[in-house]
Amino acid sequence: MISGNNIVWQSWDGNDEEIYFWDGSTTTQITDNATYDGDPAISGSNVVWVAGGGSDSEIYLWDGSNTTQITDNAIEDREPAISGNNIVWMGNNGVDYEIYFTTVPEPATGALLGLGFLALLRRNNRNRCGK
Amino acid sequence: MVTAKTRFQDQLKALACWLCYTEITAIGAVNKTCKMKMVSQHFWKAAAKAAAIGLLLAIAPLANAFTITQITDNAIDDWHPKISGNNIVWYANDGNDDEIYWWDGSATTQFTNNATDDKFPAISGSNVAWMRDDGDDFEIYLWDGSARCRLPTTRKSTISVEYQVAKLLGTQTFI
Numbered sequence: 001m002i003s004g005n006n007i008v009w010q011s012w013d014g015n016d017e018e019i020y021f022w023d024g025s026t027t028t029q030i031t032d033n034a035t036y037d038g039d040p041a042i043s044g045s046n047v048v049w050v051a052g053g054g055s056d057s058e059i060y061l062w063d064g065s066n067t068t069q070i071t072d073n074a075i076e077d078r079e080p081a082i083s084g085n086n087i088v089w090m091g092n093n094g095v096d097y098e099i100y101f102t103t104v105p106e107p108a109t110g111a112l113l114g115l116g117f118l119a120l121l122r123r124n125n126r127n128r129c130g131k
Numbered sequence: 132m133v134t135a136k137t138r139f140q141d142q143l144k145a146l147a148c149w150l151c152y153t154e155i156t157a158i159g160a161v162n163k164t165c166k167m168k169m170v171s172q173h174f175w176k177a178a179a180k181a182a183a184i185g186l187l188l189a190i191a192p193l194a195n196a197f198t199i200t201q202i203t204d205n206a207i208d209d210w211h212p213k214i215s216g217n218n219i220v221w222y223a224n225d226g227n228d229d230e231i232y233w234w235d236g237s238a239t240t241q242f243t244n245n246a247t248d249d250k251f252p253a254i255s256g257s258n259v260a261w262m263r264d265d266g267d268d269f270e271i272y273l274w275d276g277s278a279r280c281r282l283p284t285t286r287k288s289t290i291s292v293e294y295q296v297a298k299l300l301g302t303q304t305f306i
Contacts, residue, residue: 070199081213086217
């Protein structure tokens with residue numbers, strides 16, 4: 001799968017399938033574990049794939065530096081696709097396959113919330129000392 | 132003698148000193164020490180700050196959590212989702228044959244409705260391409276946002292939908 005100059009694919013590392021990423025000059029092995037990783041999709045530097053295989057596979061995201069597990073359930077999740085920060089996949093709800101959707105949370109949301117809160121505390125402190 | 136109680140009190144005071152460092156610095160300019168009397172005046176304010184920070188630390192991970200939405204909820208299999216922006220396409224059996232469905236970010240519409248199989252959609256912007264059984268074999272069809280057409284190809288279903296979309300839109304170079 002390709003997005004701009006970035007390419008992602010799955011390949012056998014001698015033990016199982018892993019996810020690899022090429023940014024136009026350098027290849028990075030995104031996964032390195034003892035479970036199946038496959039069916040990758042890419043948008044920009046965001047990569048999604050299926051890990052685990054079988055009846056309890058999960059969807060994972062790599063944002064260019066960190067890996068995050070998107071699903072965590074007891075059902076099979078497979079065939080992820082991504083566009084920007086929007087991710088879709090199909091999952092078996094125990095009866096049949098349904099379509100699921102999520103959006104990558106802005107990574108700075110929590111940090112900004114915290115910094116704003118601490119800034120508010122500092123301002124209150126300064127106001128009190130200035131009296 | 133340092134008891135557990137006095138050690139705990141000292142720890143609370145130290146916490147209050149740390150949380151009220153602005154005030155302590157102001158006091159220290161005069162006395163160079165953390166006056167416990169002053170600290171006690173600020174203790175409950177410091178405790179309130181500690182509680183607020185604790186709450187913040189508890190809430191912050193939630194702000195970064197994935198919110199998963201189930202797009203479909205029916206008694207049939209929904210297959211092969213693809214996405215572009217907020218638009219999602221997939222295919223499912225409508226009771227007679229496979230059809231293409233489209234979710235525009237808020238509502239689902241049935242994109243195809245005929246007596247033949249439509250499968251494996253791909254989407255890029257407002258362009259949707261997919262495979263349709265024309266009675267002989269599968270052909271590639273395109274919706275360009277206003278009209279449907281069959282793509283000219285001689286290799287028919289041996290060419291993937293994604294390949295045809297990319298080639299048609301000129302987003303990739305194939306050799």
